[in-house]
Amino acid sequence: MLDIKRIRTEPDAVKSALTKRDPEAAATIDDLLTMDADRRKRLTEIETLKAEQNRFNPQIAAIKKAGGDATELLAQSAQIKAQIAGLEGGVRESDAMQIAALSKLPNLPADDVQAGGESDAVEIAGLSRPLREFDFPPKPHWEICETHRLVDFERGTKLSGSGFVIYTGVGARLQRALISFMLDTHVSTHGYTEIGLPYALTRESVTASGHIVKFAPEMYHDAESDLFFLPTAEPALVNIHRGEILPPGALPLKYTAHTPCWRREAGAAGKDTRGLQRIHQFDKVELFRYVLPEDSETALAEMTNEACALLDALEIPYRLLRLAAGDISFAAAKTIDIEAWSPGMGKWLEVSSASNCTDFQARRADIRFRREATAKPEFPHLLNASGLALPRVVSALLETHQNADGTVTVPAPIRPYLGGLAVIG
RNA sequence: GGAGUGGUGGCUGAGUGGUCGAAAGCGACGGUUUGCUAAACCGUUGUAGGCCUUAAAAUCUACCUCGGGUUCGAAUCCCGACCACUCCGCCA
Secondary structure: OOOHHHHHHOHHHHHHHHHHHOHHHHHOHHHHHHHHHHHHHHHHHHHHHHHHHHHHHHHHHHHHHOOOOOHHHHHHHHHHHHHHHHHHHHHHHHHHHHHHHHHOOOOOOOOOOOOOOHHHOEEEEOOOOOOOOOOOOOOOHHHHHHHOOOEEHHHHHHHHOOOOOEEOOHHHHHHHHHHHHHHHHHHHHOOOEEEOOOOEEEHHHHHHOOHHHHHOOOOOEEOOOOEEEOOOOHHHHHHOOOOOEEOOOOOOEEEEEEEEEEOOOOOOOOOOOOOOOOOOEEEEEEEEEEEOHHHHHHHHHHHHHHHHHHHHHOOOOEEEEEOOHHHOOOOOOEEEEEEEEEOOOOEEEEEEEEEEOOOHHHHHHOOEEOOOOOOOOEOOEEEEEEEEEHHHHHHHHHHHOEOOOOOEEOOHHHHHHHOOOOEEO
């Protein structure tokens, strides 16, 4: 949620920032300001009347206590009450309209984010390591998976329909090894606190994080209990501190969590769906930080590096993209994508997305902090990054480290998690 | 799932229709005292919004889990939701 005061005081700056990502949203600002002025006018009127009415109460009390007759005052008070009742509906309506209009506006893109859409992403760092040169045609991961029985695609479909897979044997173990490796690295090396989360959230929670807007058609939902299954750990990690005022010294908070993520992938059928590329349920390790506003720029860079460190350790080449304003998610001011190279498919796979949501999510979820015990509460900046999404890492790993004889060399850092296994095959 | 009890400020805990935004204690913050620490003493101590503003102060409104209702007036009465605790049942 954007700050209405900021829109009021610097409407032009807000409009021009918004135009970079969504000209239609920018065009609603003038209407919003008109609504806001109207709302405040009504508020003032009604508050003045309430003050007037409140003045009667002690008088009535005094007369009654003295045993007098308060009929006249009661009549006056009733008259004002009627006036208030007449105005109240209007105020409520203006309030609701303003919140609705404000809720539809996405975050303002950061200054260094370029305008444009999906095709306007900018590569911001060279390749992390040279792409491996193969002296044989590298196979796609689904073939490798079938050869070594790492994933059972057919039976996954049998159990839960298309888009669900069963990891089997070394495949299941490999995934668990990667999860442990990632979590351990974030906890031990990067200083995060590990969190074990519920996998379903109430409507209130997904609304507070803004995900109901962005993910509504994507989320699996249990109608009976009105719970939403995580499309990512992010909404859960935002809601941990919903409605709280964090005490001085609490920031930064650094959380990491492994969760399954469920996405309907509505409308995506047929596109990039082969193998593990796009499945309805996948595992992910998430990084999340609550930081001081002045630290969020640095934090985003750090979190990107923390995700990259994992790929470096696994010897998987990747590149970094700064997304254009029109392509970043609703709550984000800036997003960096990390794409790993998939030699078997010959394309880049998004394995992480790191976003600085500035104060947008914090305002919406009413999360604040104090710098000093007596200071006014302020909104912290919230950031999230995948670190990393499992199926695509598994794909890239298998394809990158496959050998001519069909075996796969296991990268050194995860061998301890696989009982010392050095080669799959 | 059935029965009961209850949800008050950072915490504990008073308050059952009228100057209650809410006693008291603890904590926190500022100060006095002090060689230092502690103790003692004095003071301050919620949030949001409106108005006015360069800003603050002052002032007004709302908030005693949340949402409705009764009343001139609600922390207090009524209804609903959510949550917690106790007992019974069921269960990994």
